[in-house]
Amino acid sequence: MKRSSLVLRRIFLLMFIATFIFPLARGKNMAPAVSKMSKQFNIELVVRTINNFKNQEDVAAFFDVAKKAGVAAVHINVKQDEDDERPSGEVYYNSKIAPVAAGYEKFDALAASIKEGHERGIAVYAWMPQFHDQAALRAHPGWQMMASEKGASKPYKGKTSIEYFVNPIDPEVQEYELSLIMEVVKNYNVDGISLDWLRYDDINMDTGPYTRNLARKEIDVDPLDINFSKQSAVVDRWSAWRAQKIGTYVKKVRLSIKQVRPDIRLTAFLLPPEFVEVGQNLALFSSDLDEVHPMAYFKDWDFPPDWVSGKLMNDIVRKRSASKAIIPTLDGTGTMDQNVHILSGIQKKFPGVKSIAWFSAVYWEPAQIAFIKRIHDTAEKKAIAR
Template sequence: MSNHLLKYLLILFMATAAAPTQAQQQPLKREFRAVWIATVANIDWPGQKGLSPAVQQQEFKYILDEHQKNGMNAVIVQVRPAADALYRSKLEPWSEFLTGKQGLAMNPPYDPLQFMLDEAHKRGMEFHAWFNPYRATFDAKAEVAPNHITKRKPEWFLKYDGKLLFNPGIPEVRQYITNVVMDVVNRYDIDGVHFDDYFYPYPVANTPIPDEDTYAAYKGLFTNKNDWRRYNVDELIKGVSDSINAVKPYVKFGISPFGVWKNLADGPDGSATRAGAPSYTALYADTRKWMQVGWIDYLVPQVYWHIGNPAADYKTVVEWWAQNAFQRHLYVGLGAYKVASDPTYPEWHDPTQMPRQLQLSRTIPHVNGSVFFSSKSVMSNPNNLQDSLRSSYYKYPALLPVMDWKKNEELEPPFSLKVRQTDRGVSLHWQHDQDVRFYVVYRFEKRNPPIWDLAFWKERKWEPFQPDLNSPATIVAKVFGTNTAFIDETPLDQGKYVYVVTALDRQQNESAPSHPVTLKYKY
């Protein structure tokens, strides 16, 4: 074939190649992708109260397997729904959502948190322990254990809307909640601490918060009760942040507040929204400030509104937060529970609503990922949401975004990579001399250059293989850092494949790759 003909074919190919569609564009190498797994009222897990430990474990492993297929790289699991514990604790009783009765231990004994943590890490996922900081009872009918904190310290609590909540204005309360969080941080190898949106209670019409006596006792120099309430919540967030950073500075601290901080009517720095219970004015949570002063590492505003919502438009809210992220990570909380179920707005029955939200978030600078509420809602596949994650938006795995302000490790690449074909698949073994959080296994199909690469075919210059780690399409797996072996069970065509392995620290900074190893795969 003449050089002129080769050049003509190359030009023709390039001219007729279509521009990439949204789904065909370069997939993201880094993005936070998570689901909330709610245990309160058995929303997501366990499926019901009183299940045996074996069934609980089976259920949770199934949940993780499904979300691994969905492309999730983190789970946010509720471990303290109402001053109780889904883990072994000397401070608070076992949760009723596990055994059916608060304080009743597992039989046979096991530690759900340790189990969930281990299973998440096996699948290459971060585990963020979700605490509800102030809720003490879930409903007015709650039966608490004799050693529940509401029995031991009744003076610490407010009764509002039939429920008990910790009184944020009492300094001892703040210290107690911090102690509960730090008990988990110190004893478990979690990746993050997570608070939800319940600070001061969501307001009930004509029902003031009964904290007059607390204000009189602890107001200090404050003359405005609302400012004092915000100070109380600030002190808790700062105290937890400082405590985590003093012990395990690599553990992330994130909060998921109500989606709107302030409406524009509340001040010129608010968003162009008319939401009913903004964090700043209704819940006394200055969530924007916590990002600004660096007390938290990430924020997940619950943007549970559709695109075009008249009171709080999705695009308006996300863009406002992106402009107020202050170099911290911003992940968008998505209302998967509304898809195909919200009777108020037909927009939630539009199968393109959630995909358009995902697409829109990816076009807005400073948005680093998404979190779905909740696990069960995604797994039920409303309007084919789960299918679209698997086939398009989360088709390829992603590493988590790096938090530059956190301590980073200087990682050497793994070495002595060995690859061989076995009956089970391709077996990989490597070595490494450092403690790492995960290893990443990449696989490349080794092919000859295209026919129009005239210089190559003329001179036959075989350059050493240079792995391109920018595309997540080549990622085979994330392996927890205690393992230095993996079996790639992917069905492969006959041919040559190249493997490399990299190391990740706790912030998922990535090392250089190991030396590449080529395998000639045969049937």
């Protein structure tokens, strides 16, 4: 009995030390231990520079809010994506290759973001759209995407609004876009590169002289002879060939980065599988990515919330290499219940997913970031309760 009492006393003493002494010894600067019960996704934010950062103070204020919300990574738009506030292709860093956006000649938004993000323990990715590039097109008119219209090759200018696409197949275009990526990789301590607009805009392009000659040589097809109004074997051959060219370009990007900064992560924002006409086939370049960010804007495309954890995620899982991280990218629209339902569905069906990214086309209001944090907190509570 005495031996048993001594053993019990030692056990109680060890429990006391573990409960009260060890936490104090960690010190206030140590990160708190993560509960094994935690099932919360990491939060990533996708930021359009033109709408959010005009100076260092803007950047610091944003990252303060991001830190408070527990954001793990931020994708900073360092090359303009759309043609709204500024022409696509202009940049927000100190480039010697591409034109710097007006108002940013003396403010390097990428350098500021890396400084403020890293000081707060937040990873910073350079978000770099590729083939939607007005700045490149204006400097090199011969790079413009050409489209087949009634058997003739015409400069592509968009469907419902003016668009500025350059030809993804043209080696000069590829070298230019790659040179911007490598400029960032060599000069900035980014944690990752996020590719975007890695595509064509429709099935009937490109039909410029270079592409036509190459297609005739490699697949015995002249795109101007194709009837794009109906599905056929030749359309399938053309589609596969175009997608393969995108895949080859991604491999070139991967190898170029690896030679200089093998630690940098490479990801891509991709349209969902319904957009078959744009020539994106993840299966052809998943092995060259570390992550993949499928766009999951369900309201934008009139899909039900279940589409995200259903068709979209199933397609990505089927096409990606097994080791690649999937980070679904939502846009914050929809109700709290809808977004919690989406996150809960992903947690239940795809337990390997660890992060969710959120995109905003406008200014990131602190209240919107707080709303996203509440979505994650609520989804976590539901997961623990299951």
